[in-house]
Amino acid sequence: MSDFFSLLVEEFPRVRSGLWVTLQATVLGALLAGVLAFALGLMAGSRLLLARGVSRVVVEFFRGTSLYIQLFWLYYAMPLVTGYELTPVICGVVAFGLNFGAYGAEVVRGAINSVPRGQYEAAIALNLSPARRLWKVILPQAWVQMIPSFTNLLIQLLKATPLLWLISAADLMTVVQQLRDRTGETLTAYLTLLAAYFVLAYALTMLMNLLERSAKRRLGLDTGAKSLFKSRSAATTAVGGTR
Amino acid sequence: MNGFDWNAVGESLPLLLEGFRVTLLATVLGTLVAAVLGLVVAMAGRAPSRLVTVPVRLVTEFVRSTPLLVQLVGASALFNTVEPLYTGIAVLGIHYAAYTSEVYRAGIDSVPKGQWEACRALSLSPRRTWQAVILPQAVRNVLPALGNYAISMFKETPFLAVITVQEMVFEARKYGADHFAYTEVFTLAGLIFLVASYPTSLLMRKLEKRLGH
Numbered sequence: 001m002s003d004f005f006s007l008l009v010e011e012f013p014r015v016r017s018g019l020w021v022t023l024q025a026t027v028l029g030a031l032l033a034g035v036l037a038f039a040l041g042l043m044a045g046s047r048l049l050l051a052r053g054v055s056r057v058v059v060e061f062f063r064g065t066s067l068y069i070q071l072f073w074l075y076y077a078m079p080l081v082t083g084y085e086l087t088p089v090i091c092g093v094v095a096f097g098l099n100f101g102a103y104g105a106e107v108v109r110g111a112i113n114s115v116p117r118g119q120y121e122a123a124i125a126l127n128l129s130p131a132r133r134l135w136k137v138i139l140p141q142a143w144v145q146m147i148p149s150f151t152n153l154l155i156q157l158l159k160a161t162p163l164l165w166l167i168s169a170a171d172l173m174t175v176v177q178q179l180r181d182r183t184g185e186t187l188t189a190y191l192t193l194l195a196a197y198f199v200l201a202y203a204l205t206m207l208m209n210l211l212e213r214s215a216k217r218r219l220g221l222d223t224g225a226k227s228l229f230k231s232r233s234a235a236t237t238a239v240g241g242t243r
Numbered sequence: 244m245n246g247f248d249w250n251a252v253g254e255s256l257p258l259l260l261e262g263f264r265v266t267l268l269a270t271v272l273g274t275l276v277a278a279v280l281g282l283v284v285a286m287a288g289r290a291p292s293r294l295v296t297v298p299v300r301l302v303t304e305f306v307r308s309t310p311l312l313v314q315l316v317g318a319s320a321l322f323n324t325v326e327p328l329y330t331g332i333a334v335l336g337i338h339y340a341a342y343t344s345e346v347y348r349a350g351i352d353s354v355p356k357g358q359w360e361a362c363r364a365l366s367l368s369p370r371r372t373w374q375a376v377i378l379p380q381a382v383r384n385v386l387p388a389l390g391n392y393a394i395s396m397f398k399e400t401p402f403l404a405v406i407t408v409q410e411m412v413f414e415a416r417k418y419g420a421d422h423f424a425y426t427e428v429f430t431l432a433g434l435i436f437l438v439a440s441y442p443t444s445l446l447m448r449k450l451e452k453r454l455g456h
Contacts, residue, residue, distance in 0.1 A: 060441060060444075063444075064437040064440050064444070065433040065434075065436050065437050066398040066399075066401055066433065067398070068398075068399070068401035068402065069412065069429055069432050069436060070433070072412075072416075072425075072429050073425075073426075073429040076419065076425035076426075076429060077425045077429045081426050155308060158310075159308075159310040159311065159312075160310070161310070162310045162312040173310075173312070173313060177316075180320075186317070186320045190313060190316070190320070190321075191317075193317070194305070194309040194310075194313055197310055197313065198305055201308035201309070
């Protein structure tokens with residue numbers, strides 16, 4: 001039991017760099033996913049058939065083909081096709097970004113649709129330009145709706161990062177597994193690893209709760225400090241599928 | 244290697260389809276485990292004692308927030324004498340039960356309070372209350388969401404390849420490595436996933452609309 005933890009302390013620099021790789025992939029992947037989600041989600045509400053069509057096809061493609069395959073395709077197949085090789089972490093960031101961006105696009109689309117029709121009409125009546133209408137009226141309200149679903153997606157993205165181990169990036173999972181191999185303490189190693197991911201997930205959830213609170217405040221909806229500690233399951237009240 | 248090798252496509256297709264049977268089997272059995280276990284967890288979460296509900300809540304939260312891949316690899320290292328397919332189905336089922344329990348919870352909550360009161364007024368036993376009144380109403384609301392989780396599980400079965408279950412991606416990787424034809428096999432495997440999951444998603448969406456979600 002103590003062997004594993006003493007080795008963990010001894011090898012702390014490697015553990016830290018593994019953690020760094022995991023966090024990097026999570027944060028960069030989430031940023032790419034966020035950008036794509038807004039681009040594709042706004043395109044889905046466009047009046048142009050072409051924009052709607054492109055968005056639909058891209059979303060269905062990346063939702064339909066399994067993240068695992070996308071990642072492997074990028075890592076193994078793309079270099080053969082294009083002659084251009086990505087580092088494992090970048091592969092991960094691109095695959096996570098595309099896959100979760102596609103799921104996020106549905107969230108953006110749904111949230112924008114859920115803003116009451118009267119708000120659009122009022123903004124038109126006030127003669128706001130389409131850009132200001134979106135930026136000042138629609139998005140602030142839709143954004144509050146999006147955050148709980150985005151939190152779910154972010155946690156799912158974090159949970160997908162151990163895939164990096166399979167494409168030989170030295171992420172947290174890789175490092176802890178190496179420690180396990182050296183000590184032979186399977187149970188301790190995996191429980192430690194699971195606990196680490198749990199702590200990361202909870203920390204990310206609280207950050208997102210903070211974001212949600214500030215977004216709600218901007219709409220004049222105040223929430224107590226207690227809402228900052230609520231876990232994800234409290235947020236998933238909708239019966240519909242989350243992904 | 245340049246260009247797309249159609250020979251490799253033709254040659255690997257039967258292998259991939261053979262693996263696809265295992266993929267489907269794991270999805271169906273995993274969904275069954277998740278559907279049953281999730282209901283049990285949701286009902287345990289409504290137990291009168293906090294000694295039951297708090298641990299149930301913590302465990303589901305933990306299972307939901309930690310990566311499936313780590314759970315799979317850890318379980319298969321711990322239970323290395325068990326057939327990998329069984330370990331895989333059990334872990335998939337338990338992981339998704341943590342999600343479906345939440346869905347059941349919402350479904351059970353959506354049954355009007357008056358229904359519970361009516362059962363009490365008719366002095367039905369708890370078993371009859373659940374069986375005859377609550378569950379038939381709750382489960383109907385929950386079906387589309389369960390279907391969506393089944394689709395997600397289907398797309399996560401490739402994880403099973405890591406613990407050497409010979410499902411589709413396992414076969415794809417093997418063929419790819421033997422013939423250096425990763426492009427062909429992974430493209431093909433992706434397309435098979437798309438062809439299988441897209442119509443199912445459409446069907447689920449229709450079902451959801453019909454049930455008024």
